[in-house]
Amino acid sequence: MAPISIKDIAREAQVSHPTVSRALRYSPLVKRETAERIRQIASSMGYRANAVARGLVTRRTRTIGAVVTTIADPFIGEVVSGIEEMANDHGYSVFVANCMADPEREIRVVDSFQERRVDGILVTSSRVGALYMPLLSQLKVPIVLINNQHPSEFVHSVTIDNIPASRKAVQHLVELGHQRIAYIGDQFGFQSDTERFAGYREALESADFPFSPELVVHGDGRPEGGRQAVEKLLALPTLPSAVFCYNDMSAIGALSGIRGHGLRVPEDISLVGFDDLFIASYSDPPLTTIRQPKRQMGRTAMEILLNLFSDAHQETNVKVQGELVVRESTAPPGPKLKPE
Amino acid sequence: MAPISIKDIAREAQVSHPTVSRALRYSPLVKRETAERIRQIASSMGYRANAVARGLVTRRTRTIGAVVTTIADPFIGEVVSGIEEMANDHGYSVFVANCMADPEREIRVVDSFQERRVDGILVTSSRVGALYMPLLSQLKVPIVLINNQHPSEFVHSVTIDNIPASRKAVQHLVELGHQRIAYIGDQFGFQSDTERFAGYREALESADFPFSPELVVHGDGRPEGGRQAVEKLLALPTLPSAVFCYNDMSAIGALSGIRGHGLRVPEDISLVGFDDLFIASYSDPPLTTIRQPKRQMGRTAMEILLNLFSDAHQETNVKVQGELVVRESTAPPGPKLKPE
DNA sequence: TTGTACGCGTTATCAC
DNA sequence: GTGATAACGCGTACAA
Numbered sequence: 011m012a013p014i015s016i017k018d019i020a021r022e023a024q025v026s027h028p029t030v031s032r033a034l035r036y037s038p039l040v041k042r043e044t045a046e047r048i049r050q051i052a053s054s055m056g057y058r059a060n061a062v063a064r065g066l067v068t069r070r071t072r073t074i075g076a077v078v079t080t081i082a083d084p085f086i087g088e089v090v091s092g093i094e095e096m097a098n099d100h101g102y103s104v105f106v107a108n109c110m111a112d113p114e115r116e117i118r119v120v121d122s123f124q125e126r127r128v129d130g131i132l133v134t135s136s137r138v139g140a141l142y143m144p145l146l147s148q149l150k151v152p153i154v155l156i157n158n159q160h161p162s163e164f165v166h167s168v169t170i171d172n173i174p175a176s177r178k179a180v181q182h183l184v185e186l187g188h189q190r191i192a193y194i195g196d197q198f199g200f201q202s203d204t205e206r207f208a209g210y211r212e213a214l215e216s217a218d219f220p221f222s223p224e225l226v227v228h229g230d231g232r233p234e235g236g237r238q239a240v241e242k243l244l245a246l247p248t249l250p251s252a253v254f255c256y257n258d259m260s261a262i263g264a265l266s267g268i269r270g271h272g273l274r275v276p277e278d279i280s281l282v283g284f285d286d287l288f289i290a291s292y293s294d295p296p297l298t299t300i301r302q303p304k305r306q307m308g309r310t311a312m313e314i315l316l317n318l319f320s321d322a323h324q325e326t327n328v329k330v331q332g333e334l335v336v337r338e339s340t341a342p343p344g345p346k347l348k349p350e
Numbered sequence: 351m352a353p354i355s356i357k358d359i360a361r362e363a364q365v366s367h368p369t370v371s372r373a374l375r376y377s378p379l380v381k382r383e384t385a386e387r388i389r390q391i392a393s394s395m396g397y398r399a400n401a402v403a404r405g406l407v408t409r410r411t412r413t414i415g416a417v418v419t420t421i422a423d424p425f426i427g428e429v430v431s432g433i434e435e436m437a438n439d440h441g442y443s444v445f446v447a448n449c450m451a452d453p454e455r456e457i458r459v460v461d462s463f464q465e466r467r468v469d470g471i472l473v474t475s476s477r478v479g480a481l482y483m484p485l486l487s488q489l490k491v492p493i494v495l496i497n498n499q500h501p502s503e504f505v506h507s508v509t510i511d512n513i514p515a516s517r518k519a520v521q522h523l524v525e526l527g528h529q530r531i532a533y534i535g536d537q538f539g540f541q542s543d544t545e546r547f548a549g550y551r552e553a554l555e556s557a558d559f560p561f562s563p564e565l566v567v568h569g570d571g572r573p574e575g576g577r578q579a580v581e582k583l584l585a586l587p588t589l590p591s592a593v594f595c596y597n598d599m600s601a602i603g604a605l606s607g608i609r610g611h612g613l614r615v616p617e618d619i620s621l622v623g624f625d626d627l628f629i630a631s632y633s634d635p636p637l638t639t640i641r642q643p644k645r646q647m648g649r650t651a652m653e654i655l656l657n658l659f660s661d662a663h664q665e666t667n668v669k670v671q672g673e674l675v676v677r678e679s680t681a682p683p684g685p686k687l688k689p690e
Numbered sequence: 691t692t693g694t695a696c697g698c699g700t701t702a703t704c705a706c
Numbered sequence: 707g708t709g710a711t712a713a714c715g716c717g718t719a720c721a722a
Contacts, residue, residue, distance in 0.1 A: 062466070065402045127401065403715035
């Protein structure tokens with residue numbers, strides 16, 4: 011038994027099917043009584059509009075695609091939540107697809123989104139942003155990048171303003187009295203790492219601290235990478251008294267690495283993260299970090315898309331500010347210690 | 351400029367559009383050379399099939415809807431990842447919608463999914479499962495429930511086998527020598543709480559331990575609830591030496607509550623969680639817990655849907671087993687202590 | 691092996 | 707105000 015269509019309703023209501031269509035969409039063109047009678051009948055027949063057919067003729071599906079590395083990532087989960095909220099509020103539905111940081115897969119899902127005729131595409135934390143440049147020009151739908159990892163000033167984007175955020179984090183450590191401050195970065199070449207590193211250097215310069223290359227190490231943005239990176243710092247003849255980490259995940263790893271050496275946070279080493287994931291409030295000690303307005307970033311990206319749908323094509327590059335959240339992983343430096 | 355259709359290709363290739371349609375879908379009915387030539391042209395023209403039009407005629411959109419409380423939840427994120435993986439592997443795209451545990455909103459998104467003519471619906475951890483019962487019968491598409499919180503044996507579902515899993519957790523504590531074991535539950539009335547509690551009681555019985563009602567308290571499944579619940583336990587004249595928590599989030603909260611009283615985990619009190627969220631490995635101490643195969647549960651649910659699409663309508667109720675993961679939050683009981 | 695004719699359910703464009 | 711009719715892009719009988 012096929013689902014009922016406006017034609018079925020038309021027959022029942024003794025009108026033509028376009029009239030049903032009009033009535034259902036509250037067109038002022040149809041007489042009030044007729045419209046109400048039609049809606050009555052539609053509802054009693056359990057009618058459900060067919061968005062597929064509508065999309066075919068209107069050429070707008072009220073559908074958007076979100077491509078993410080993995081929806082299981084807590085950062086991304088928040089962003090997508092924001093996207094979905096804003097989308098849903100405006101009658102849009104959201105396709106979501108993991109690309110697993112695999113460029114080929116990423117292209118495939120963008121392709122499948124195009125086949126589904128999404129009205130727009132949102133991309134979060136893509137590490138293969140560079141690949142978009144050629145693809146972008148062929149793209150027939152607007153695309154908004156969120157915290158993309160490669161410079162691309164000529165498209166729409168929502169990005170955390172890394173440099174000032176990063177400065178705030180390091181300045182906080184400086185104000186606590188730290189002088190030997192290390193940086194655990196992400197992989198080389200990613201924009202956010204480069205920018206957060208730049209903020210780190212700027213803060214050191216403002217404080218008239220020398221820059222010591224040995225205090226800069228690199229993880230992979232995940233706990234294990236942070237743990238390994240902090241090992242290098244702990245092997246130094248003079249330990250840093252504070253470590254600023256590229257993100258919370260790295261900081262979590264660094265935390266356990268530091269503990270593994272019998273050192274305490276923050277008594278021996280202060281630790282600052284970045285992102286303010288949920289986990290940051292519940293680590294022990296709770297992590298001082300830079301809060302990214304993740305959900306808001308998702309909402310904003312979706313908002314840009316909505317604007318793009320309705321009118322002007324102006325380029326939009328929104329920068330949002332991070333906020334320093336002081337918890338218990340930072341404190342004034344204690345007496346100098348050697349590891350173990 | 352409208353996107354090109356098979357008719358455009360047909361004109362270019364000097365054939366009729368059905369031939370193009372056949373060629374593009376590798377129908378054996380079309381001569382090999384013709385087919386290849388057509389595909390050549392299609393590709394060079396940058397043709398992208400229109401899944402909307404296809405869905406209209408085939409009455410199958412190769413689309414499914416996932417309704418979740420919030421995609422930002424780490425548990426749900428993993429499940430949805432599994433869903434998306436399996437779906438993508440089979441050419442399906444996934445709509446995702448948050449219902450915020452709001453029954454009205456939940457019904458609205460299910461409705462919008464129906465309008466979009468999804469081929470099936472997946473629901474994760476719904477707390478309003480009861481509402482589905484009337485809705486379910488009207489539903490024209492198959493639905494699979496994952497860890498739904500209300501008994502509903504007559505639909506398709508994937509569920510963690512709570513009772514044995516819970517038994518394992520408590521037995522582990524018994525084997526360590528604990529005799530006074532508390533339970534921090536979720537809200538009353540939810541199936542998973544009821545079942546995990548049942549497993550707890552069974553394990554106590556097997557060990558010939560008496561059941562002490564004062565050792566059972568309730569949180570809300572989140573850290574703050576766990577923290578508040580553990581306060582009641584810590585106010586007891588005789589403290590428990592171990593606490594089994596409804597889930598990891600509760601355990602994380604309990605952990606900080608215990609710490610707040612100057613007690614140590616596991617030296618003073620052992621702690622066991624449930625779920626094995628990512629955070630469980632990175633808390634301090636890392637949490638002993640029951641692992642739910644979250645991603646696998648998502649994959650399985652999607653697989654059930656795929657089977658339902660292709661053939662038989664047999665009822666499917668898959669139970670998956672939890673696995674005890676011993677980390678460092680559990681140890682043999684130490685000397686008895688009074689709080690503070 | 692290929693082409694013709696039609697239909698999927700809706701909206702848009704005309705008439706009346 | 708309302709009704710024919712066409713069109714969206716595709717798949718599928720059926721005919722050739």
